[in-house]
Amino acid sequence: xxxxxxxxxxxxxxxxxxxxxxxxxxxxxxxxxxxxxxxxxxxxxxxxxxxxxxxxxxxxxxxxxxxxxxxxxxxxxxxxxxxxxxxxxxxxxxxxxxxxxxxxxxxxxxxxxxxxxxxxxxxxxxxxxxxxxxxxxxxxxxxxxxxxxxxxxxxxxxxxxxxxxxxxxxxxxxxxxxxxxxxxxxxxxxxxxxxxxxxxxxxxxxxxxxxxxxxxxxxxxxxxxxxxxxxxxxxxxxxxxxxxxxxxxxxxxxxxxxxxxxxxxxxxxxxxxxxxxxxxxxxxxxxxxxxxxxxxxxxxxxxxxxxxxxxxxxxxxxxxxxxxxxxxxxxxxxxxxxxxxxxxxxxxxxxxxxxxxxxxxxxxxxxxxxxxxxxxxxxxxxxxxxxxxxxxxxxxxxxxxxxxxxxxxxxxxxxxxxxxxxxxxxxxxxxxxxxxxxxxxxxxxxxxxxxxxxxxxxxxxxxxxxxxxxxxxxxxxxxxxxxxxxxxxxxxxxxxxxxxxxxxxxxxxxxxxxxxxxxxxxxxxxxxxxxxxxxxxxxxxxxxxxxxxxxxxxxxxxxxxxxxxxxxxxxxxxxxxxxxxxxxxxxxxxxxxxxxxxxxxxxxxxxxxxxxxxxxxxxxxxxxxxxxxxxxxxxxxx
Amino acid sequence: xxxxxxxxxxxxxxxxxxxxxxxxxxxxxx
Numbered sequence: 001x002x003x004x005x006x007x008x009x010x011x012x013x014x015x016x017x018x019x020x021x022x023x024x025x026x027x028x029x030x031x032x033x034x035x036x037x038x039x040x041x042x043x044x045x046x047x048x049x050x051x052x053x054x055x056x057x058x059x060x061x062x063x064x065x066x067x068x069x070x071x072x073x074x075x076x077x078x079x080x081x082x083x084x085x086x087x088x089x090x091x092x093x094x095x096x097x098x099x100x101x102x103x104x105x106x107x108x109x110x111x112x113x114x115x116x117x118x119x120x121x122x123x124x125x126x127x128x129x130x131x132x133x134x135x136x137x138x139x140x141x142x143x144x145x146x147x148x149x150x151x152x153x154x155x156x157x158x159x160x161x162x163x164x165x166x167x168x169x170x171x172x173x174x175x176x177x178x179x180x181x182x183x184x185x186x187x188x189x190x191x192x193x194x195x196x197x198x199x200x201x202x203x204x205x206x207x208x209x210x211x212x213x214x215x216x217x218x219x220x221x222x223x224x225x226x227x228x229x230x231x232x233x234x235x236x237x238x239x240x241x242x243x244x245x246x247x248x249x250x251x252x253x254x255x256x257x258x259x260x261x262x263x264x265x266x267x268x269x270x271x272x273x274x275x276x277x278x279x280x281x282x283x284x285x286x287x288x289x290x291x292x293x294x295x296x297x298x299x300x301x302x303x304x305x306x307x308x309x310x311x312x313x314x315x316x317x318x319x320x321x322x323x324x325x326x327x328x329x330x331x332x333x334x335x336x337x338x339x340x341x342x343x344x345x346x347x348x349x350x351x352x353x354x355x356x357x358x359x360x361x362x363x364x365x366x367x368x369x370x371x372x373x374x375x376x377x378x379x380x381x382x383x384x385x386x387x388x389x390x391x392x393x394x395x396x397x398x399x400x401x402x403x404x405x406x407x408x409x410x411x412x413x414x415x416x417x418x419x420x421x422x423x424x425x426x427x428x429x430x431x432x433x434x435x436x437x438x439x440x441x442x443x444x445x446x447x448x449x450x451x452x453x454x455x456x457x458x459x460x461x462x463x464x465x466x467x468x469x470x471x472x473x474x475x476x477x478x479x480x481x482x483x484x485x486x487x488x489x490x491x492x493x494x495x496x497x498x499x500x501x502x503x504x505x506x507x508x509x510x511x512x513x514x515x516x517x518x519x520x521x522x523x524x525x526x527x528x529x530x531x532x533x534x535x536x537x538x539x540x541x542x543x544x545x546x547x548x549x550x551x552x553x554x555x556x557x558x559x560x561x562x563x564x565x566x567x568x569x570x571x572x573x574x575x576x577x578x579x580x581x582x583x584x585x586x587x588x589x590x591x592x593x594x595x596x597x598x599x600x601x602x603x604x605x606x607x608x609x610x611x612x613x614x615x616x617x618x619x620x621x622x623x624x625x626x627x628x629x630x631x632x633x634x635x636x637x638x
Numbered sequence: 639x640x641x642x643x644x645x646x647x648x649x650x651x652x653x654x655x656x657x658x659x660x661x662x663x664x665x666x667x668x
Contacts, residue, residue: 008665038643045650212639215647265661271654279647427664 017338039221063250072349119325210287242398507543
């Protein structure tokens with residue numbers, strides 16, 4: 001007998017917990033900041049109506065349909081809704097894809113837990129935060145704060161164990177209970193942080209400057225395809241569309257339980273946390289502390305920098321890192337926790353429904369694969385391993401799975417039948433315009449997005465050819481109190497900057513291995529940096545000699561910022577050229593192995609069924625565990 | 639913050655809050 005939700009309230013909290021994650025509080029402000037603030041919001045809202053809501057209803061409808069036939073994942077669901085035998089293999093993408101997503105998402109979740117611990121214990125009280133983060137992640141190996149990734153690894157194991165434990169306890173006693181605890185906590189934490197940030201004294205700017213940065217409309221950017229791609233990508237990521245997780249959650253409903261209102265509630269709650277809370281925490285805080293003009297640069301060095309570098313910096317400067325830093329990172333951790341268990345649930349459901357494994361065995365198997373898949377993410381993070389998994393499983397994969405799903409729903413299953421299925425037991429009527437949107441607009445728009453990505457990343461961006469990376473950020477803390485400030489070069493300066501950098505990268509590529517050098521810097525009276533010499537690997541020092549590095553730093557407006565401590569006379573930068581090719585191919589190999597593995601698994605399971613047919617798992621709905629509504633449980637209690 | 643910015647922000651917040659209120663009321667009414 002399949003599992004079931006204990007109450008509608010619990011289901012809605014779990015579904016909201018699934019959707020509300022790191023994407024709402026970290027990725028949304030990061031993406032908005034990197035894509036021009038007000039320019040981002042309009043494409044984002046349009047994407048919500050074109051992809052977000054329609055896919056949400058499609059996923060809930062298909063999930064409940066599958067659950068009624070004993071399938072919680074897309075291989076079984078696709079097989080049930082079409083006569084085409086190949087459909088189930090496409091569905092396998094929505095089992096392997098989310099698992100790959102879990103491999104790196106749990107690591108991000110572990111960073112949040114680790115930073116909550118660091119905040120509570122004051123570990124980064126005097127640290128240079130960008131260096132602290134990069135060393136913790138193992139991206140930098142300058143050894144000022146962390147000598148290896150062992151700390152990160154410990155937090156990963158704790159996070160992963162918590163996830164597997166919740167999955168092991170099952171849908172009602174694990175996932176639903178977690179949501180009932182985590183979601184109210186999350187709301188309280190958000191409110192506390194907003195109160196703290198809105199009572200910060202104005203420094204370089206005010207909270208209103210931050211809101212203005214995000215909300216002042218900029219219609220000129222609507223013609224920029226990369227902003228549209230980023231906005232659509234954010235909608236998929238934040239609503240957990242294309243992960244197979246919504247379908248798995250919906251499959252634990254009864255045949256006549258509502259999905260229309262539940263789908264809308266999930267999206268509404270997610271948008272409440274993303275648009276309202278997400279826009280009132282990190283960006284206004286950054287505007288107060290750094291000024292609104294600096295926000296794109298603050299967020300520019302990495303999607304998570306605004307949350308993991310700027311926020312601790314701001315909270316530390318206002319003397320509230322211990323309390324509010326802990327709250328901020330616990331908030332992120334709980335948001336991520338309720339999402340990671342959801343994204344892992346499709347694999348659990350697949351092993352239970354299709355391979356007929358008991359829940360405990362499924363949890364152990366998922367946990368072991370999860371750990372094995374996460375380890376290369378930890379060890380090879382600096383080689384772009386996580387980014388590679390994120391591009392295929394967390395960005396492109398979501399659109400591919402959604403495109404297959406909506407086309408099968410609207411054109412094979414049939415929009416008429418689908419619409420009827422959506423409205424069976426519905427507590428609301430979905431506006432008729434969405435029938436048209438699901439049938440025509442969403443599939444076409446998804447194809448355009450896919451085409452856009454292929455053009456911008458594969459054809460124009462050369463995404464398929466792995467490139468080495470250059471790290472020029474490490475500062476020797478022992479001799480350098482305070483901070484550096486730098487800005488991303490713009491226009492002509494950016495071209496010159498890229499030309500110098502490309503020269504160094506070509507050197508790394510032709511050497512076919514990692515290269516390392518050290519640059520000695522001196523500061524003049526105004527804080528301007530002068531490169532005295534570069535020493536180390538001869539290939540790198542030849543490609544990036546002192547005058548070229550000097551020019552690069554000038555183009556980045558690299559300068560020393562005093563923070564109440566005397567400016568040092570000298571400092572050292574480590575320059576690392578990383579040869580990423582083997583690791584990028586390793587990531588692609590792992591993705592292919594997992595996806596192909598699940599496709600073969602699906603083939604074997606279905607073949608086994610044909611050879612030895614089981615009694616059909618057509619459920620007798622009356623005998624399924626009853627989903628108690630809040631009112632009925634109250635009635636029982638009274 | 640420009641007038642357009644305020645309109646954009648408050649409208650979006652309003653729609654999101656209205657959607658949440660609609661969902662809560664419908665769920666409670668059931």
